[in-house]
Amino acid sequence: MTSEPAAGNCLVANDWICGAYLRSRGPELTDATLQHVWITVLSVAIGVAVALPLALLVRARPRFAAPVLGLTTLLYTIPSLAMFSLLLPLFGLSAALVVTGLVLYSLTILVRNTLAGLQAVPEEAREAARGMGYGPLRLLWEVELPLALPALMAGVRIATVSTVALTTVGALVGKGGLGNLIDEGLQTTFKAQVLTASLLCVLLAAVADVLLLGLQRLLTPWTRARSDRAGGAAL
Template identity: 75%
Template sequence: MAGQSCLVANDWICWEYVTSRSRELTDATVEHVWITGISVLIGLIVAVPLALLARRGRRWAAPVLGLTTLLYTIPSLAMFSLLLPLFGLSASLVVTGLVLYSLTILVRNVLAGLEAVPEDVREAARGMGYGPRRLLWQVEMPLALPSVLAGIRIATVSTIALTTIGSIVGKGGLGNLIAPAVSSSFKAQVLTASVLCVLLALAADLLLLGVERLLTPWTRATRAPRRAGRVAGRAADRAADPARAGAAVASGASGASGASGKGA
């Protein structure tokens, strides 16, 4: 550490910056995480009814999918600015914008997951006396889970990246550190905040991948057909007793996992 410190020299990599501003960095990261988390959560809550609406037939599917795709076309800076008169300079503005973006991916994946549920599984459940609501939550949703989770993963990763734009209204998590550092050419701050942002996206991706594996163990067992019945049985227990017909669940699950690939 002889000579001048890396803060004075304005180096790209500066450990002194990280230690001396750790409070600021932590606060920004925490803000980043909660803005992303809330946005994806609300996005999911909105996306499920929209997907159910779109499933009712072409009359609903075209406007729902068209509108959510249209929203995705609007550049993020414009989106946040268009919401300004409604929300003012607040975190709810950023969250609303991010929710609207997440809908594109989430609605599509929820819909793809639901549509991949084989008709004979539905028939079997109806034959066993399942009403429409129980059919949805206990049979169709568990089978759509792989596609839904894949959607959540994509939406979360892109939302983490988009949150930085929220710095235009001062609520951009790590973006708040990047914006002022550009005008003052503070290299260490720009690099550290950027790297943290990418690491955050990476961590979220891995975490959600783990959740995906934990919640849908049957998707990995499709290559071993002999064990499929047993695994599906376990999955059935976990997913609150979706359908007691083990074989039907297994075939449904493989169909849904196929759809998740396309949904992504």
């Protein structure tokens, strides 16, 4: 609506969509995106590394099921802002604080899905492997985990998409990846920055989801033929 568009300078006009912003702040956007990606990847990776032993523990000793599942569900109830704040005395203003909070959130879905995947492994498959002389570790690694993989990966996808969105709240302690740009853009009422960072965030979640789906297909080639047929039938 400004009468003088200043030779098309959308930065001056504070437009929502602004090519000049993308060109002039490229490095800043890249840095924020990279921070967002590594915080997310690290959080989900640690989440999987913690969830797997917990799921195995619950499966081996069912009396731990109620406390473990109850506690991880309870953690999910805690507001993200509160979670990050409660960790402040332990970690100070650091990325470790954000990663720890995100790991705790991811456990809810990861433990549940890993456990469901492990419990869905057919007893016959286990028996057959034992009959072939597989020890417990080899049984887990070569039979149970591959069969549990679709459920586990479904959990990883949900956890990753949620974590990408939640990472923005890390802006509270200045470690929120694209959330930092959103926060800064809001303080300075810089529309292009807030919109660009928000859209990048959603894009990041979508790309992560597609990549993980591809990874799942690669890791479980035996399900491909079946799901292709099912997909064809559904059409």
